Amino acid sequence: MxxxxxxxxxxxxxxxxxxxxxxxxxxxxxxxxxxxxxxxxxxxxxxxxxxxxxxxxNEIKDRIKSIIAPVCYKFSDYKIKSSLLQxxxxxxxxxxxxxxxxxxxxxxxxxxxxxxxxxxxxxxxxxxxxxxxxxxxxxxxxxxxxxxxxxxxxxxxxxxxxxxxxxxxxxxxxxxxxxxxxxxxxxxxxxxxxxxxxxxxxxxxxxSEFQWNDICSKRLCQEDYIFCYFLGKNLVARKLAMEYAIRHNLKIITLPHLSGHYRRCDAGFGDIQLYDISPGQFISLVRYSKFVFTDSFHAIVFSHIYKREFVVFSRNAISPMNTRISCITKLFHTEDRYCDTEEKLSIAYIESLEKIDYSKNQIDYxxxxxxxxxxxxxxxxx
Missing domain, CATH: 3.40.50 (Rossmann fold)
Structure with a gap:
């Protein structure tokens, strides 16, 4: 072999x-x-x-973070550091x-x-x-x-x-x-x-979904919730998630400070902030969510695998077309879920979206x- x-x-x-x-x-x-x-x-x-x-x-960014992060910790809850280690x-x-x-x-x-x-x-x-x-x-x-x-x-x-x-x-x-x-x-x-x-x-x-179920953990939150998974610092996306949660009486679950450092954009964002989360639990958070707000390619992937409602944003407000996001949403005919214009960056637009008909979106995939x-x-x- x-x-x-x-x-x-x-x-x-x-x-x-x-x-x-x-x-x-x-x-x-x-x-x-x-x-x-x-x-x-x-x-x-x-x-x-x-x-x-x-x-x-990215090496320059990492070096800047290594200098700035310790300073940020002084102005934030120092417990964040131990949470990130978990x-x-x-x-x-x-x-x-x-x-x-x-x-x-x-x-x-x-x-x-x-x-x-x-x-x-x-x-x-x-x-x-x-x-x-x-x-x-x-x-x-x-x-x-x-x-x-x-x-x-x-x-x-x-x-x-x-x-x-x-x-x-x-x-x-x-x-x-x-x-x-x-x-x-x-x-x-x-x-x-x-x-x-x-x-x-x-x-x-x-x-397949069944193969992913092998490593997907049990449900972490019994209440209905939005899962917000943001790798970038897009404040507009976070604001829209909060508006949607209020309108639909949903909790917001977040994984804050995904950069590995304190980020001001994550401070106070979300009803439930989780740190000690494995990849299997990450899948669970997508699987049992009512809605996913994200800027991540793989969060979109698992939203499709588990047939979840989702919207996706550019990492930093409006930026040039993200080829990864455009490609995956085109494959599943969910291009309308990519909020990449001023018009789409509104609660009115998100509320106007019809539920994804996953029974019709599997042929190309x-x-x-x-x-x-x-x-x-x-x-x-x-």
């Missing part, structure tokens, strides 16, 4: 969606008779601490249960993983987001004797610069098969790489799921 190494945003991740897609791909592959596990790749370790290089946008623990327990390599690799040692695996898969999630560029996510370390595949890799860009085009052309030229998570990325890469580019589903959508499975079967010879 060939051994498959999957590289994605797994090691040390505190992101619910990222870990659930990492879990899903391994589970799906292993249930089809493969031996697949996540490669424990520590992307924070650099080849040379003395070398000069330009920091990515959240990290709950997430960590789930993370370690996902099949993964015992060896922790870094930029220097990642080549040694060629001795452990026959096939390498990069994806899903934003492994090809240039703002978070790390060569191993492009499988630059893989030996020519081993297979290189991308599964539902996300670029999260609508267009590429000349230097980015050059990078993709250089990095993907020797792949055995390429698939991306957003339909718009197909055309983007077909102009760069002279090989077929396939649009596939995020791994979370490869598993079922077809795309079959195509995604066929892609995996074909490239792995299953």
């Amino acid at each position: 060939k051994k498959i190494g999957v590289i994605t945003h797994y090691f040390g991740s505190k992101n619910y969606g990222g870990l659930l897609q990492a879990y899903a791909l391994c589970k799906f592959l292993n249930e089809r008779g493969c031996y697949a596990e996540q490669i424990s790749y520590d992307s924070s370790y650099k080849k040379s601490n003395k070398s000069l290089r330009l920091l990515t946008i 959240r990290e623990k709950a997430i960590s327990i789930f993370r370690t249960a996902i099949p993964h390599s015992k060896t922790i690799y870094n930029d220097i040692t990642i080549e040694k993983s060629n001795e452990e695996y026959d096939i390498f898969i990069t994806g899903s999630d934003q492994v090809w987001n240039i703002d978070w560029y790390h060569p191993p996510y492009f499988l630059d370390f893989v030996s020519p004797k081993n297979k290189k595949i991308s599964y539902a890799a996300s670029i999260s860009k609508e267009r590429l610069t000349m230097s980015q085009i050059s990078l993709f052309k250089r990095s993907l030229s020797d792949y055995n098969a390429i698939s991306v998570r957003e339909e718009s990325s197909v055309a983007l890469l077909e102009n760069v790489i002279k090989m077929p580019i396939t649009y596939c589903l995020d791994p979370t959508l490869l598993l 079922i077809k795309k799921r079959e195509e995604s499975i066929s892609f995996i079967d074909d490239v792995l010879n299953l």
